[in-house]
Amino acid sequence: MHEVSIVEGLITQVSAQQKERKFKTVHEVHIACGMYNCLSEETLNFCMQTVAEGTCLAKAVIKVRRLAERWQCLACRKEFFQEDRKPLLDTACPHCAAKDVIPRPNNEIYLDKLEVD
């Protein structure tokens, strides 16, 4: 349940934004993260409902977007992006078809954008 910590992080970030931008209600919170981050949208929303009561986030819905997975080809050194996670050993370079490719994931979790009033 690291989702609790993530939600706490979100609340801190959103409070800082609220001070600056003076909005009243947050409708949507968009998170972006890497392919390998284990984030359950359902769990995040459940945690938010319990933790955010009485704040501007009380009615907010969290949406998670996966950033495309970055790979590098060891044969031609070019980078490419993959939208869906495929089995590790099945990925080939779209430039030269080599199978000698390695993932270069971005494993950060970002607060992407807010929908507010």
Place this chain on the structure above:
Amino acid sequence: MEIKVMNKVLAANDAWAQENRSVLKAGNVLMVNLIGSPGAGKTALLEATLDLIKDKYKVSVIEGDIATTKDAERIQKKGVAVCQINTGTACHLDANLVNAAIKDLSVSTVFDIIFVENIGNLVCPAEFDIGEAAKIAVLSVTEGDDKIEKYPLLFSEAKALLITKMSMHHLTNFNMDEAEKAFRKLNPAAPIFKVDNLKSDGLAPWVAFLLAMKNGK
């Protein structure tokens, strides 16, 4: 109205992690973060490793545990300083908790190496930087070789992979080739150490790796 932000959600944790890193660097302390499933052999690995280095180096252990002090007691038997963190319900250690533990440990001694045993879990601990020099993945042969691909975050971040319970390898269907192939995909450079903690087998290369990190090589 839409507000574009694009900030790291765990920025507060990352700030603590940076603080830990600079404190440790100033004291020339190596901190490693052991991560693996419940029962993978993290404590047993520590017990076996401490036997090999505790007479030459000042070492201590931060034990992350949800509720009990069982692991801390095992480490204490080795005569090594240990700081217990009970996380209550949290499934991982965060940098703030570890900061308090480092302060606690460092009151009287400057250590060469601080080992952190994270909560047994392949998922959550991997998401949190605690200011360690290296995350170390601990995987036992009884868990299956597929765990590397199923939990890629830890294995892609790890600075080394320890495969434990090697004396039981022949009793399992753990495919070492598949495991190594999957790990190499995620992590081309990190070394793999195959060990048995109870027999103290295969630990010398792991200890050499630790000491090389300690000496900044």
